Amino acid sequence: MFKYLADLITNNILRLEEGSKLSESLNFFIYDTIKILFLIIVVVFVISFIKTYFSERKIRTTLSKGKFGIANLVASMFGAVTPFCSCSSIPLFIGFLKAGIPTGVAFSFLITSPLVNEVVFVLMGGTFGWKIAIIYVVTGMLLGVVAGLILGKLKLDDQIIINNNNGKREEEYLPKTMKGKLEYSWKEGLKTFKKMFWYVVLGMVAGATIHGYVPADFFEKMLNGLGFFAVPIAVLIGVPIYAGCSTVVPIIYAVTLNGVPLGTALAFMMSVAGLSLPEALIIKRVLKMKLLLIFFGIVALGIIIIGYLFNFLMK
Numbered sequence: 001m002f003k004y005l006a007d008l009i010t011n012n013i014l015r016l017e018e019g020s021k022l023s024e025s026l027n028f029f030i031y032d033t034i035k036i037l038f039l040i041i042v043v044v045f046v047i048s049f050i051k052t053y054f055s056e057r058k059i060r061t062t063l064s065k066g067k068f069g070i071a072n073l074v075a076s077m078f079g080a081v082t083p084f085c086s087c088s089s090i091p092l093f094i095g096f097l098k099a100g101i102p103t104g105v106a107f108s109f110l111i112t113s114p115l116v117n118e119v120v121f122v123l124m125g126g127t128f129g130w131k132i133a134i135i136y137v138v139t140g141m142l143l144g145v146v147a148g149l150i151l152g153k154l155k156l157d158d159q160i161i162i163n164n165n166n167g168k169r170e171e172e173y174l175p176k177t178m179k180g181k182l183e184y185s186w187k188e189g190l191k192t193f194k195k196m197f198w199y200v201v202l203g204m205v206a207g208a209t210i211h212g213y214v215p216a217d218f219f220e221k222m223l224n225g226l227g228f229f230a231v232p233i234a235v236l237i238g239v240p241i242y243a244g245c246s247t248v249v250p251i252i253y254a255v256t257l258n259g260v261p262l263g264t265a266l267a268f269m270m271s272v273a274g275l276s277l278p279e280a281l282i283i284k285r286v287l288k289m290k291l292l293l294i295f296f297g298i299v300a301l302g303i304i305i306i307g308y309l310f311n312f313l314m315k
Helices: 002-013 021-051 056-064 070-080 086-098 103-112 118-128 130-153 178-213 218-223 227-238 245-257 262-274 277-283 289-313
Strands: none
Touching: 002 021, 021 086, 021 178, 070 103, 070 130, 086 103, 086 178, 086 277, 103 130, 118 130, 118 245, 130 262, 130 289, 227 262, 227 289, 245 262, 262 289, 277 289
């Protein structure tokens, strides 16, 4: 439906030349903006409705009383089976925070979701072999678990701009009747939609510009011949770009065929998928700058380590 609307506007209404840079950028912008805004209001509505059956105290207690890292592993596994890009994962991340789920657990989902899913696994297995695909999935989920644990231990809840009152979450009154539950859920979804709207638009403008106007071989040329520093540089290069892993897998396969080490190419792909500039612009609405920078720094470090690991294993 979203793709149909994007094609209808760019090709039929605006009559832009199909395949042109402007057409590709605008189509990308319309498709992803509509999709993400739709996901925000629907996902927050659904999670808010479910939340009316569980008090925040009960949710926090349930996910916090398990053994060390179990809740993070569950969140990471859930992220691995949700085929979302980084920006599309944010509505669920917000919903988790609104439900009172521990910060580190919510981050485990946010980190893993754009990096690992069944589509990426199949594409990785078909292009690089199943051994590499399995290692990639395991390391991607491990990154989500470990980074989530670290972020949780840092006790930075005061850096979250959701249900926040001087750094303390207030226990909400939850409606009891079905009508009240539906009204509450709709209001929560609409409120989040309004807060996030311009951040989503700004993030998608950045992503669409890069998508349409940066040459396909630009990053391939930059990654070749950088030696030991290729992995961290690949991560830095990937940050401004916005794309899902499933979109990037064919590109990194072509890059590795041209001599770029697999770990360097994977670091670039994971950076593109998990640390995109559009994601930062959108998530800035619910995270203060300190937590945003710590989040990006920890994930970037994890991706760099994974990149070096793959380069070592593939020697």
